[in-house]
Amino acid sequence: MKNNNIGCFGWGIIIFIILLVVSYWQVTLPLAIIGAICWYFYEKSPKTQEKKKKQAAAKQVAEEERQKQIKIWETEDLSQYATKLTDVKLKKTEYAIYAASEPITWSESRTRTKRINYGGLTSNVHIMKGLNYRAGSIRTVSQKEEYMQDVLTGALALTNRRIIVVNGDKAKSYPFTRLLRIEPYRDGTELISDSGKKVILSGFKDATRFNIYLDRVTSD
Structure with a gap:
């Protein structure tokens, strides 16, 4: 931004x-x-x-x-693009149907906890000369907030079973069995799992083709 x-x-x-x-x-x-x-x-x-x-x-x-x-x-036969990947070993019945032309960034939702010391109504109580204490209560309040963390930027491939991002010996994979909902955008995609965790794929010049293919293979 x-x-x-x-x-x-x-x-x-x-x-x-x-x-x-x-x-x-x-x-x-x-x-x-x-x-x-x-x-x-x-x-x-x-x-x-x-x-x-x-x-x-x-x-x-x-x-x-x-x-x-x-x-x-939306209507073409996706099997015409079926191919194997050289960087990733695919399963026996798995094949790639799309590869992004630009590097794609894989970001994951993370949760961090902030601790805030909160004091209620208090008053000063005199004990002896030079010594006072605060009468009241103090407790620690925890606040959780969600943020997105960039994890990996690399080559993206869409197969008939999962999404893969690879960079050298590092790779991230998102199997469709985890996928609950897709939020498509013009320049990326938000994947939401059944546990509520989010993965954002960004960096596309135009993610329309990827989003259409993704919707088709996850709807079959």
């Missing part, structure tokens, strides 16, 4: 610009009006309108082609 906090320096620049505009409004106001008029006529010019029409048409064509491709992924 990107950090949108511009910081003190950024706010200082913004305040400086505002003060500059207010101090020299006799100059900045006419310039702003002229700029707005120029922008309006530029946006309404035939050349700009034609450019926008071409961009919209190209975008529509691209979307139509994408929908056609999605239909193919």
Whole structure:
């Protein structure tokens, strides 16, 4: 995620610009009006309108082609892609049907416990000169929070039985027997097991094909 906090320096620049505009409004106001008029006529010019029409048409064509491709992924025979892997020993009836073209990061949900000392209503009780104690109660409160931990980044393969991520001699495997629910995203996938544990696969330029294949092989 990107950090949108511009910081003190950024706010200082913004305040400086505002003060500059207010101090020299006799100059900045006419310039702003002229700029707005120029922008309006530029946006309404035939050349700009034609450019926008071409961009919209190209975008529509691209979307139509994408929908056609999605239909193919949803209906094609996946056995045509069946292959064995060189880095991982597959089971006798297991075969790979998809391999990601980019490195994929495997992240797992973890739980950590924070301990907070909490004191209830208290009062100071004097015992003798220089010695007091607090009358009341104190206890430790535990709070659990869930976070995602990056575990492995490597080559991803989807087989008819599981998801595999491999990097050298390290590998992670997610058999479909553990899978309860899939949350597909444009750039990744969230896998939720029957125990509630989560695994997130991220790093896809476009995870649509992977998500469609995954849904198909886990629905058979």
